[in-house]
Amino acid sequence: MRISSSQIFDAGVAGMQRIQSALYNTQNQLDANRRVLTPSDDPVASAQELITTQSQSVNQQYLENQGDAGNRLALEEDRLSSLVDLVQYIRERAVDAGNASYSDKQRASIATDLQQQLEQLKGLANSADAQGLYLFSGYQGSTQPFVTTASGTVQYVGDDGQRQLQVGASRDISISDSGLDVFARIRNGNGTFVTGGGASNTGTGVIDAGSVLNPAAWTGHSYSLSVTSVNSAVSPPVSTYSLTDTDPATGASTVTAGLNFTAGAAITQIPGINFSIKGTPTVGDTFSVTPSTSQSLFATVQSLINTVNTPIAGNTAAGAQLQIGLSGSLVNLDQALSNLGRVQATVGSRRSELQSLTDLGTDVNLNYTKRLNDLVGLDQVSAISLFTQQQIQLQAAQKSYVQISGLSLFNYL
Incomplete structure (x- = not known):
């Protein structure tokens, strides 16, 4: 069979182009660290990659929500701890006020201190997060939950809701607590x-x-x-x-x-x-x-202040009323501490659940990453070996093309 010079040239060029194309594809795979660069490379793997990537994106969003929820609950838990410390201090001052050796002036000094603690209590009740959303206002995050009326009483103007955040495919978790539940729904007396x-x-x-x-x-x-x-x-x-x-x-x-x-x-x-x-x-x-009945923590502290501020010098009946008032206040403060402990327990339970969900979500995310790597990932060692082999092939093809293209009968005439 006769082979013309043009056929030799065309075959050489086509061979080099084919090797160059394969080398270019391998180079792109190494750059992207992916085996599948286009759906046509592996249609089945590309379809599975799309499904897996979407699932991973949803899981990643849940992980972000879990982190956000955890931060919000951590802030609430910190405020609740501060409230417990504050109420315990108020209780200690109430015990001090019951000292029979104290004068009316000394008790008045305690009442002044308690008034300052009441203002601090209002500040903690109106705590907000970094976004300016109040922790204890229910659904109305932008509404300050507790306001002082003209008569001096503290009124709740939020609602009874708990803000929710989806942290799983079938799990919404509460990221706030109503001020009613934390500060107002406290049974007075011994609870009965x-x-x-x-x-x-x-x-x-x-x-x-x-x-x-x-x-x-x-x-x-x-x-x-x-x-x-x-x-x-x-x-x-x-x-x-x-x-x-x-x-x-x-x-x-x-x-x-x-x-x-x-x-x-x-x-x-x-x-x-x-x-x-x-x-x-x-x-x-x-x-x-x-x-x-239910009595707010603010009402309990204000009642305590009024009791401590009442003069009793030389009046045994007033002294008995003071003891009754202090006894009732101490019981009510204990009820408030018990209620705060209950809320702390629910917040801690939610944080524990979030940690479990985060651990699970992190494991699932790793599984998705492994699945994607199995589908479209690149074996670097094999790819580098193939790239080197294709380089050698291209060099050999180029060198042989130069030598063959230089063949001519005129060289022998």
């Missing part, structure tokens, strides 16, 4: 009932916070104890009282008279509970036992 003394009492009787003996037996009624006689000839004194039982549902009242109690001994006439009255009440003094 509240004891108190009449404002016009003239004796030294002091009622304690009481305790629940049988929750099922507690009626939820309001009770009023009125002292009808006092026998101070014995020690401790024995008093007679009448007990009025009022059903809040119907307003009906029943009175039981001629009941006795000894100062400091448990009074058990009310079903399911007991309490005691220390000191010596006088005839006409009254004491109350009512069902617990």
Whole structure:
């Protein structure tokens, strides 16, 4: 078969172009560190890559959301810890105010300190994050949750919601807590009932916070104890009282008279509970036992300030009222601390769940990366070896082309 010079040249050029194209493709693969540069290189792998990349993007977004949620909850947990420290300090000052050796002036100094702590409490309740969103305002992140009214009371103007953030395919997590839940929905008294003394009492009787003996037996009624006689000839004194039982549902009242109690001994006439009255009440003094209601932490601290600010010098009845007020405030502060602890526990639980989700998401992300590498990744060692081989082939093709193209009969004439 005859081969013309043009065929030789064309074949040589085509061979070099083919090797150059393969070398160029290998070079691009090395530059991109990818085996598949276009869908035509491997249609099946390209389709799987698209699906895997989309799944990885969604997973990455969840990881970012988890990080954002974790930061927000960490800030809330920090503020809650500060609140616990503040309430514990207020409680210590309340205990100090109960020191019988303190003068009215010393208690007034404590009241001034408590007023400053109340302002700090308001500041913590109105904490905001780096974006200016309030932590305890519910859904209304841009609304300051607590404001002081003209009468001096603290009012909540947020809502009862919890802001949510999606941190998984089927998991939304709360990244805030309502101010109502943290500061307002706190049961006063011992959580079941509240004891108190009449404002016009003239004796030294002091009622304690009481305790629940049988929750099922507690009626939820309001009770009023009125002292009808006092026998101070014995020690401790024995008093007679009448007990009025009022059903809040119907307003009906029943009175039981001629009941006795000894100062400091448990009074058990009310079903399911007991309490005691220390000191010596006088005839006409009254004491109350009512069902617990929700009382805000701000109201508790303000009530404590008012109690501590009341002068008692030379007035034994006022001293008894001070002890009753301080006792009630201490119980209410304990309830507030318990509520803060509950909220802290829920925040900690959410942070723990986020950490678990993040660990899982990170592992899933690594699996996606490995899957993508298996689909379209490049074996660097093999690619470099192929690149070197193609370079040698190209050099050989170029050299042989030069030699063949130089062949001519005219060289032998």
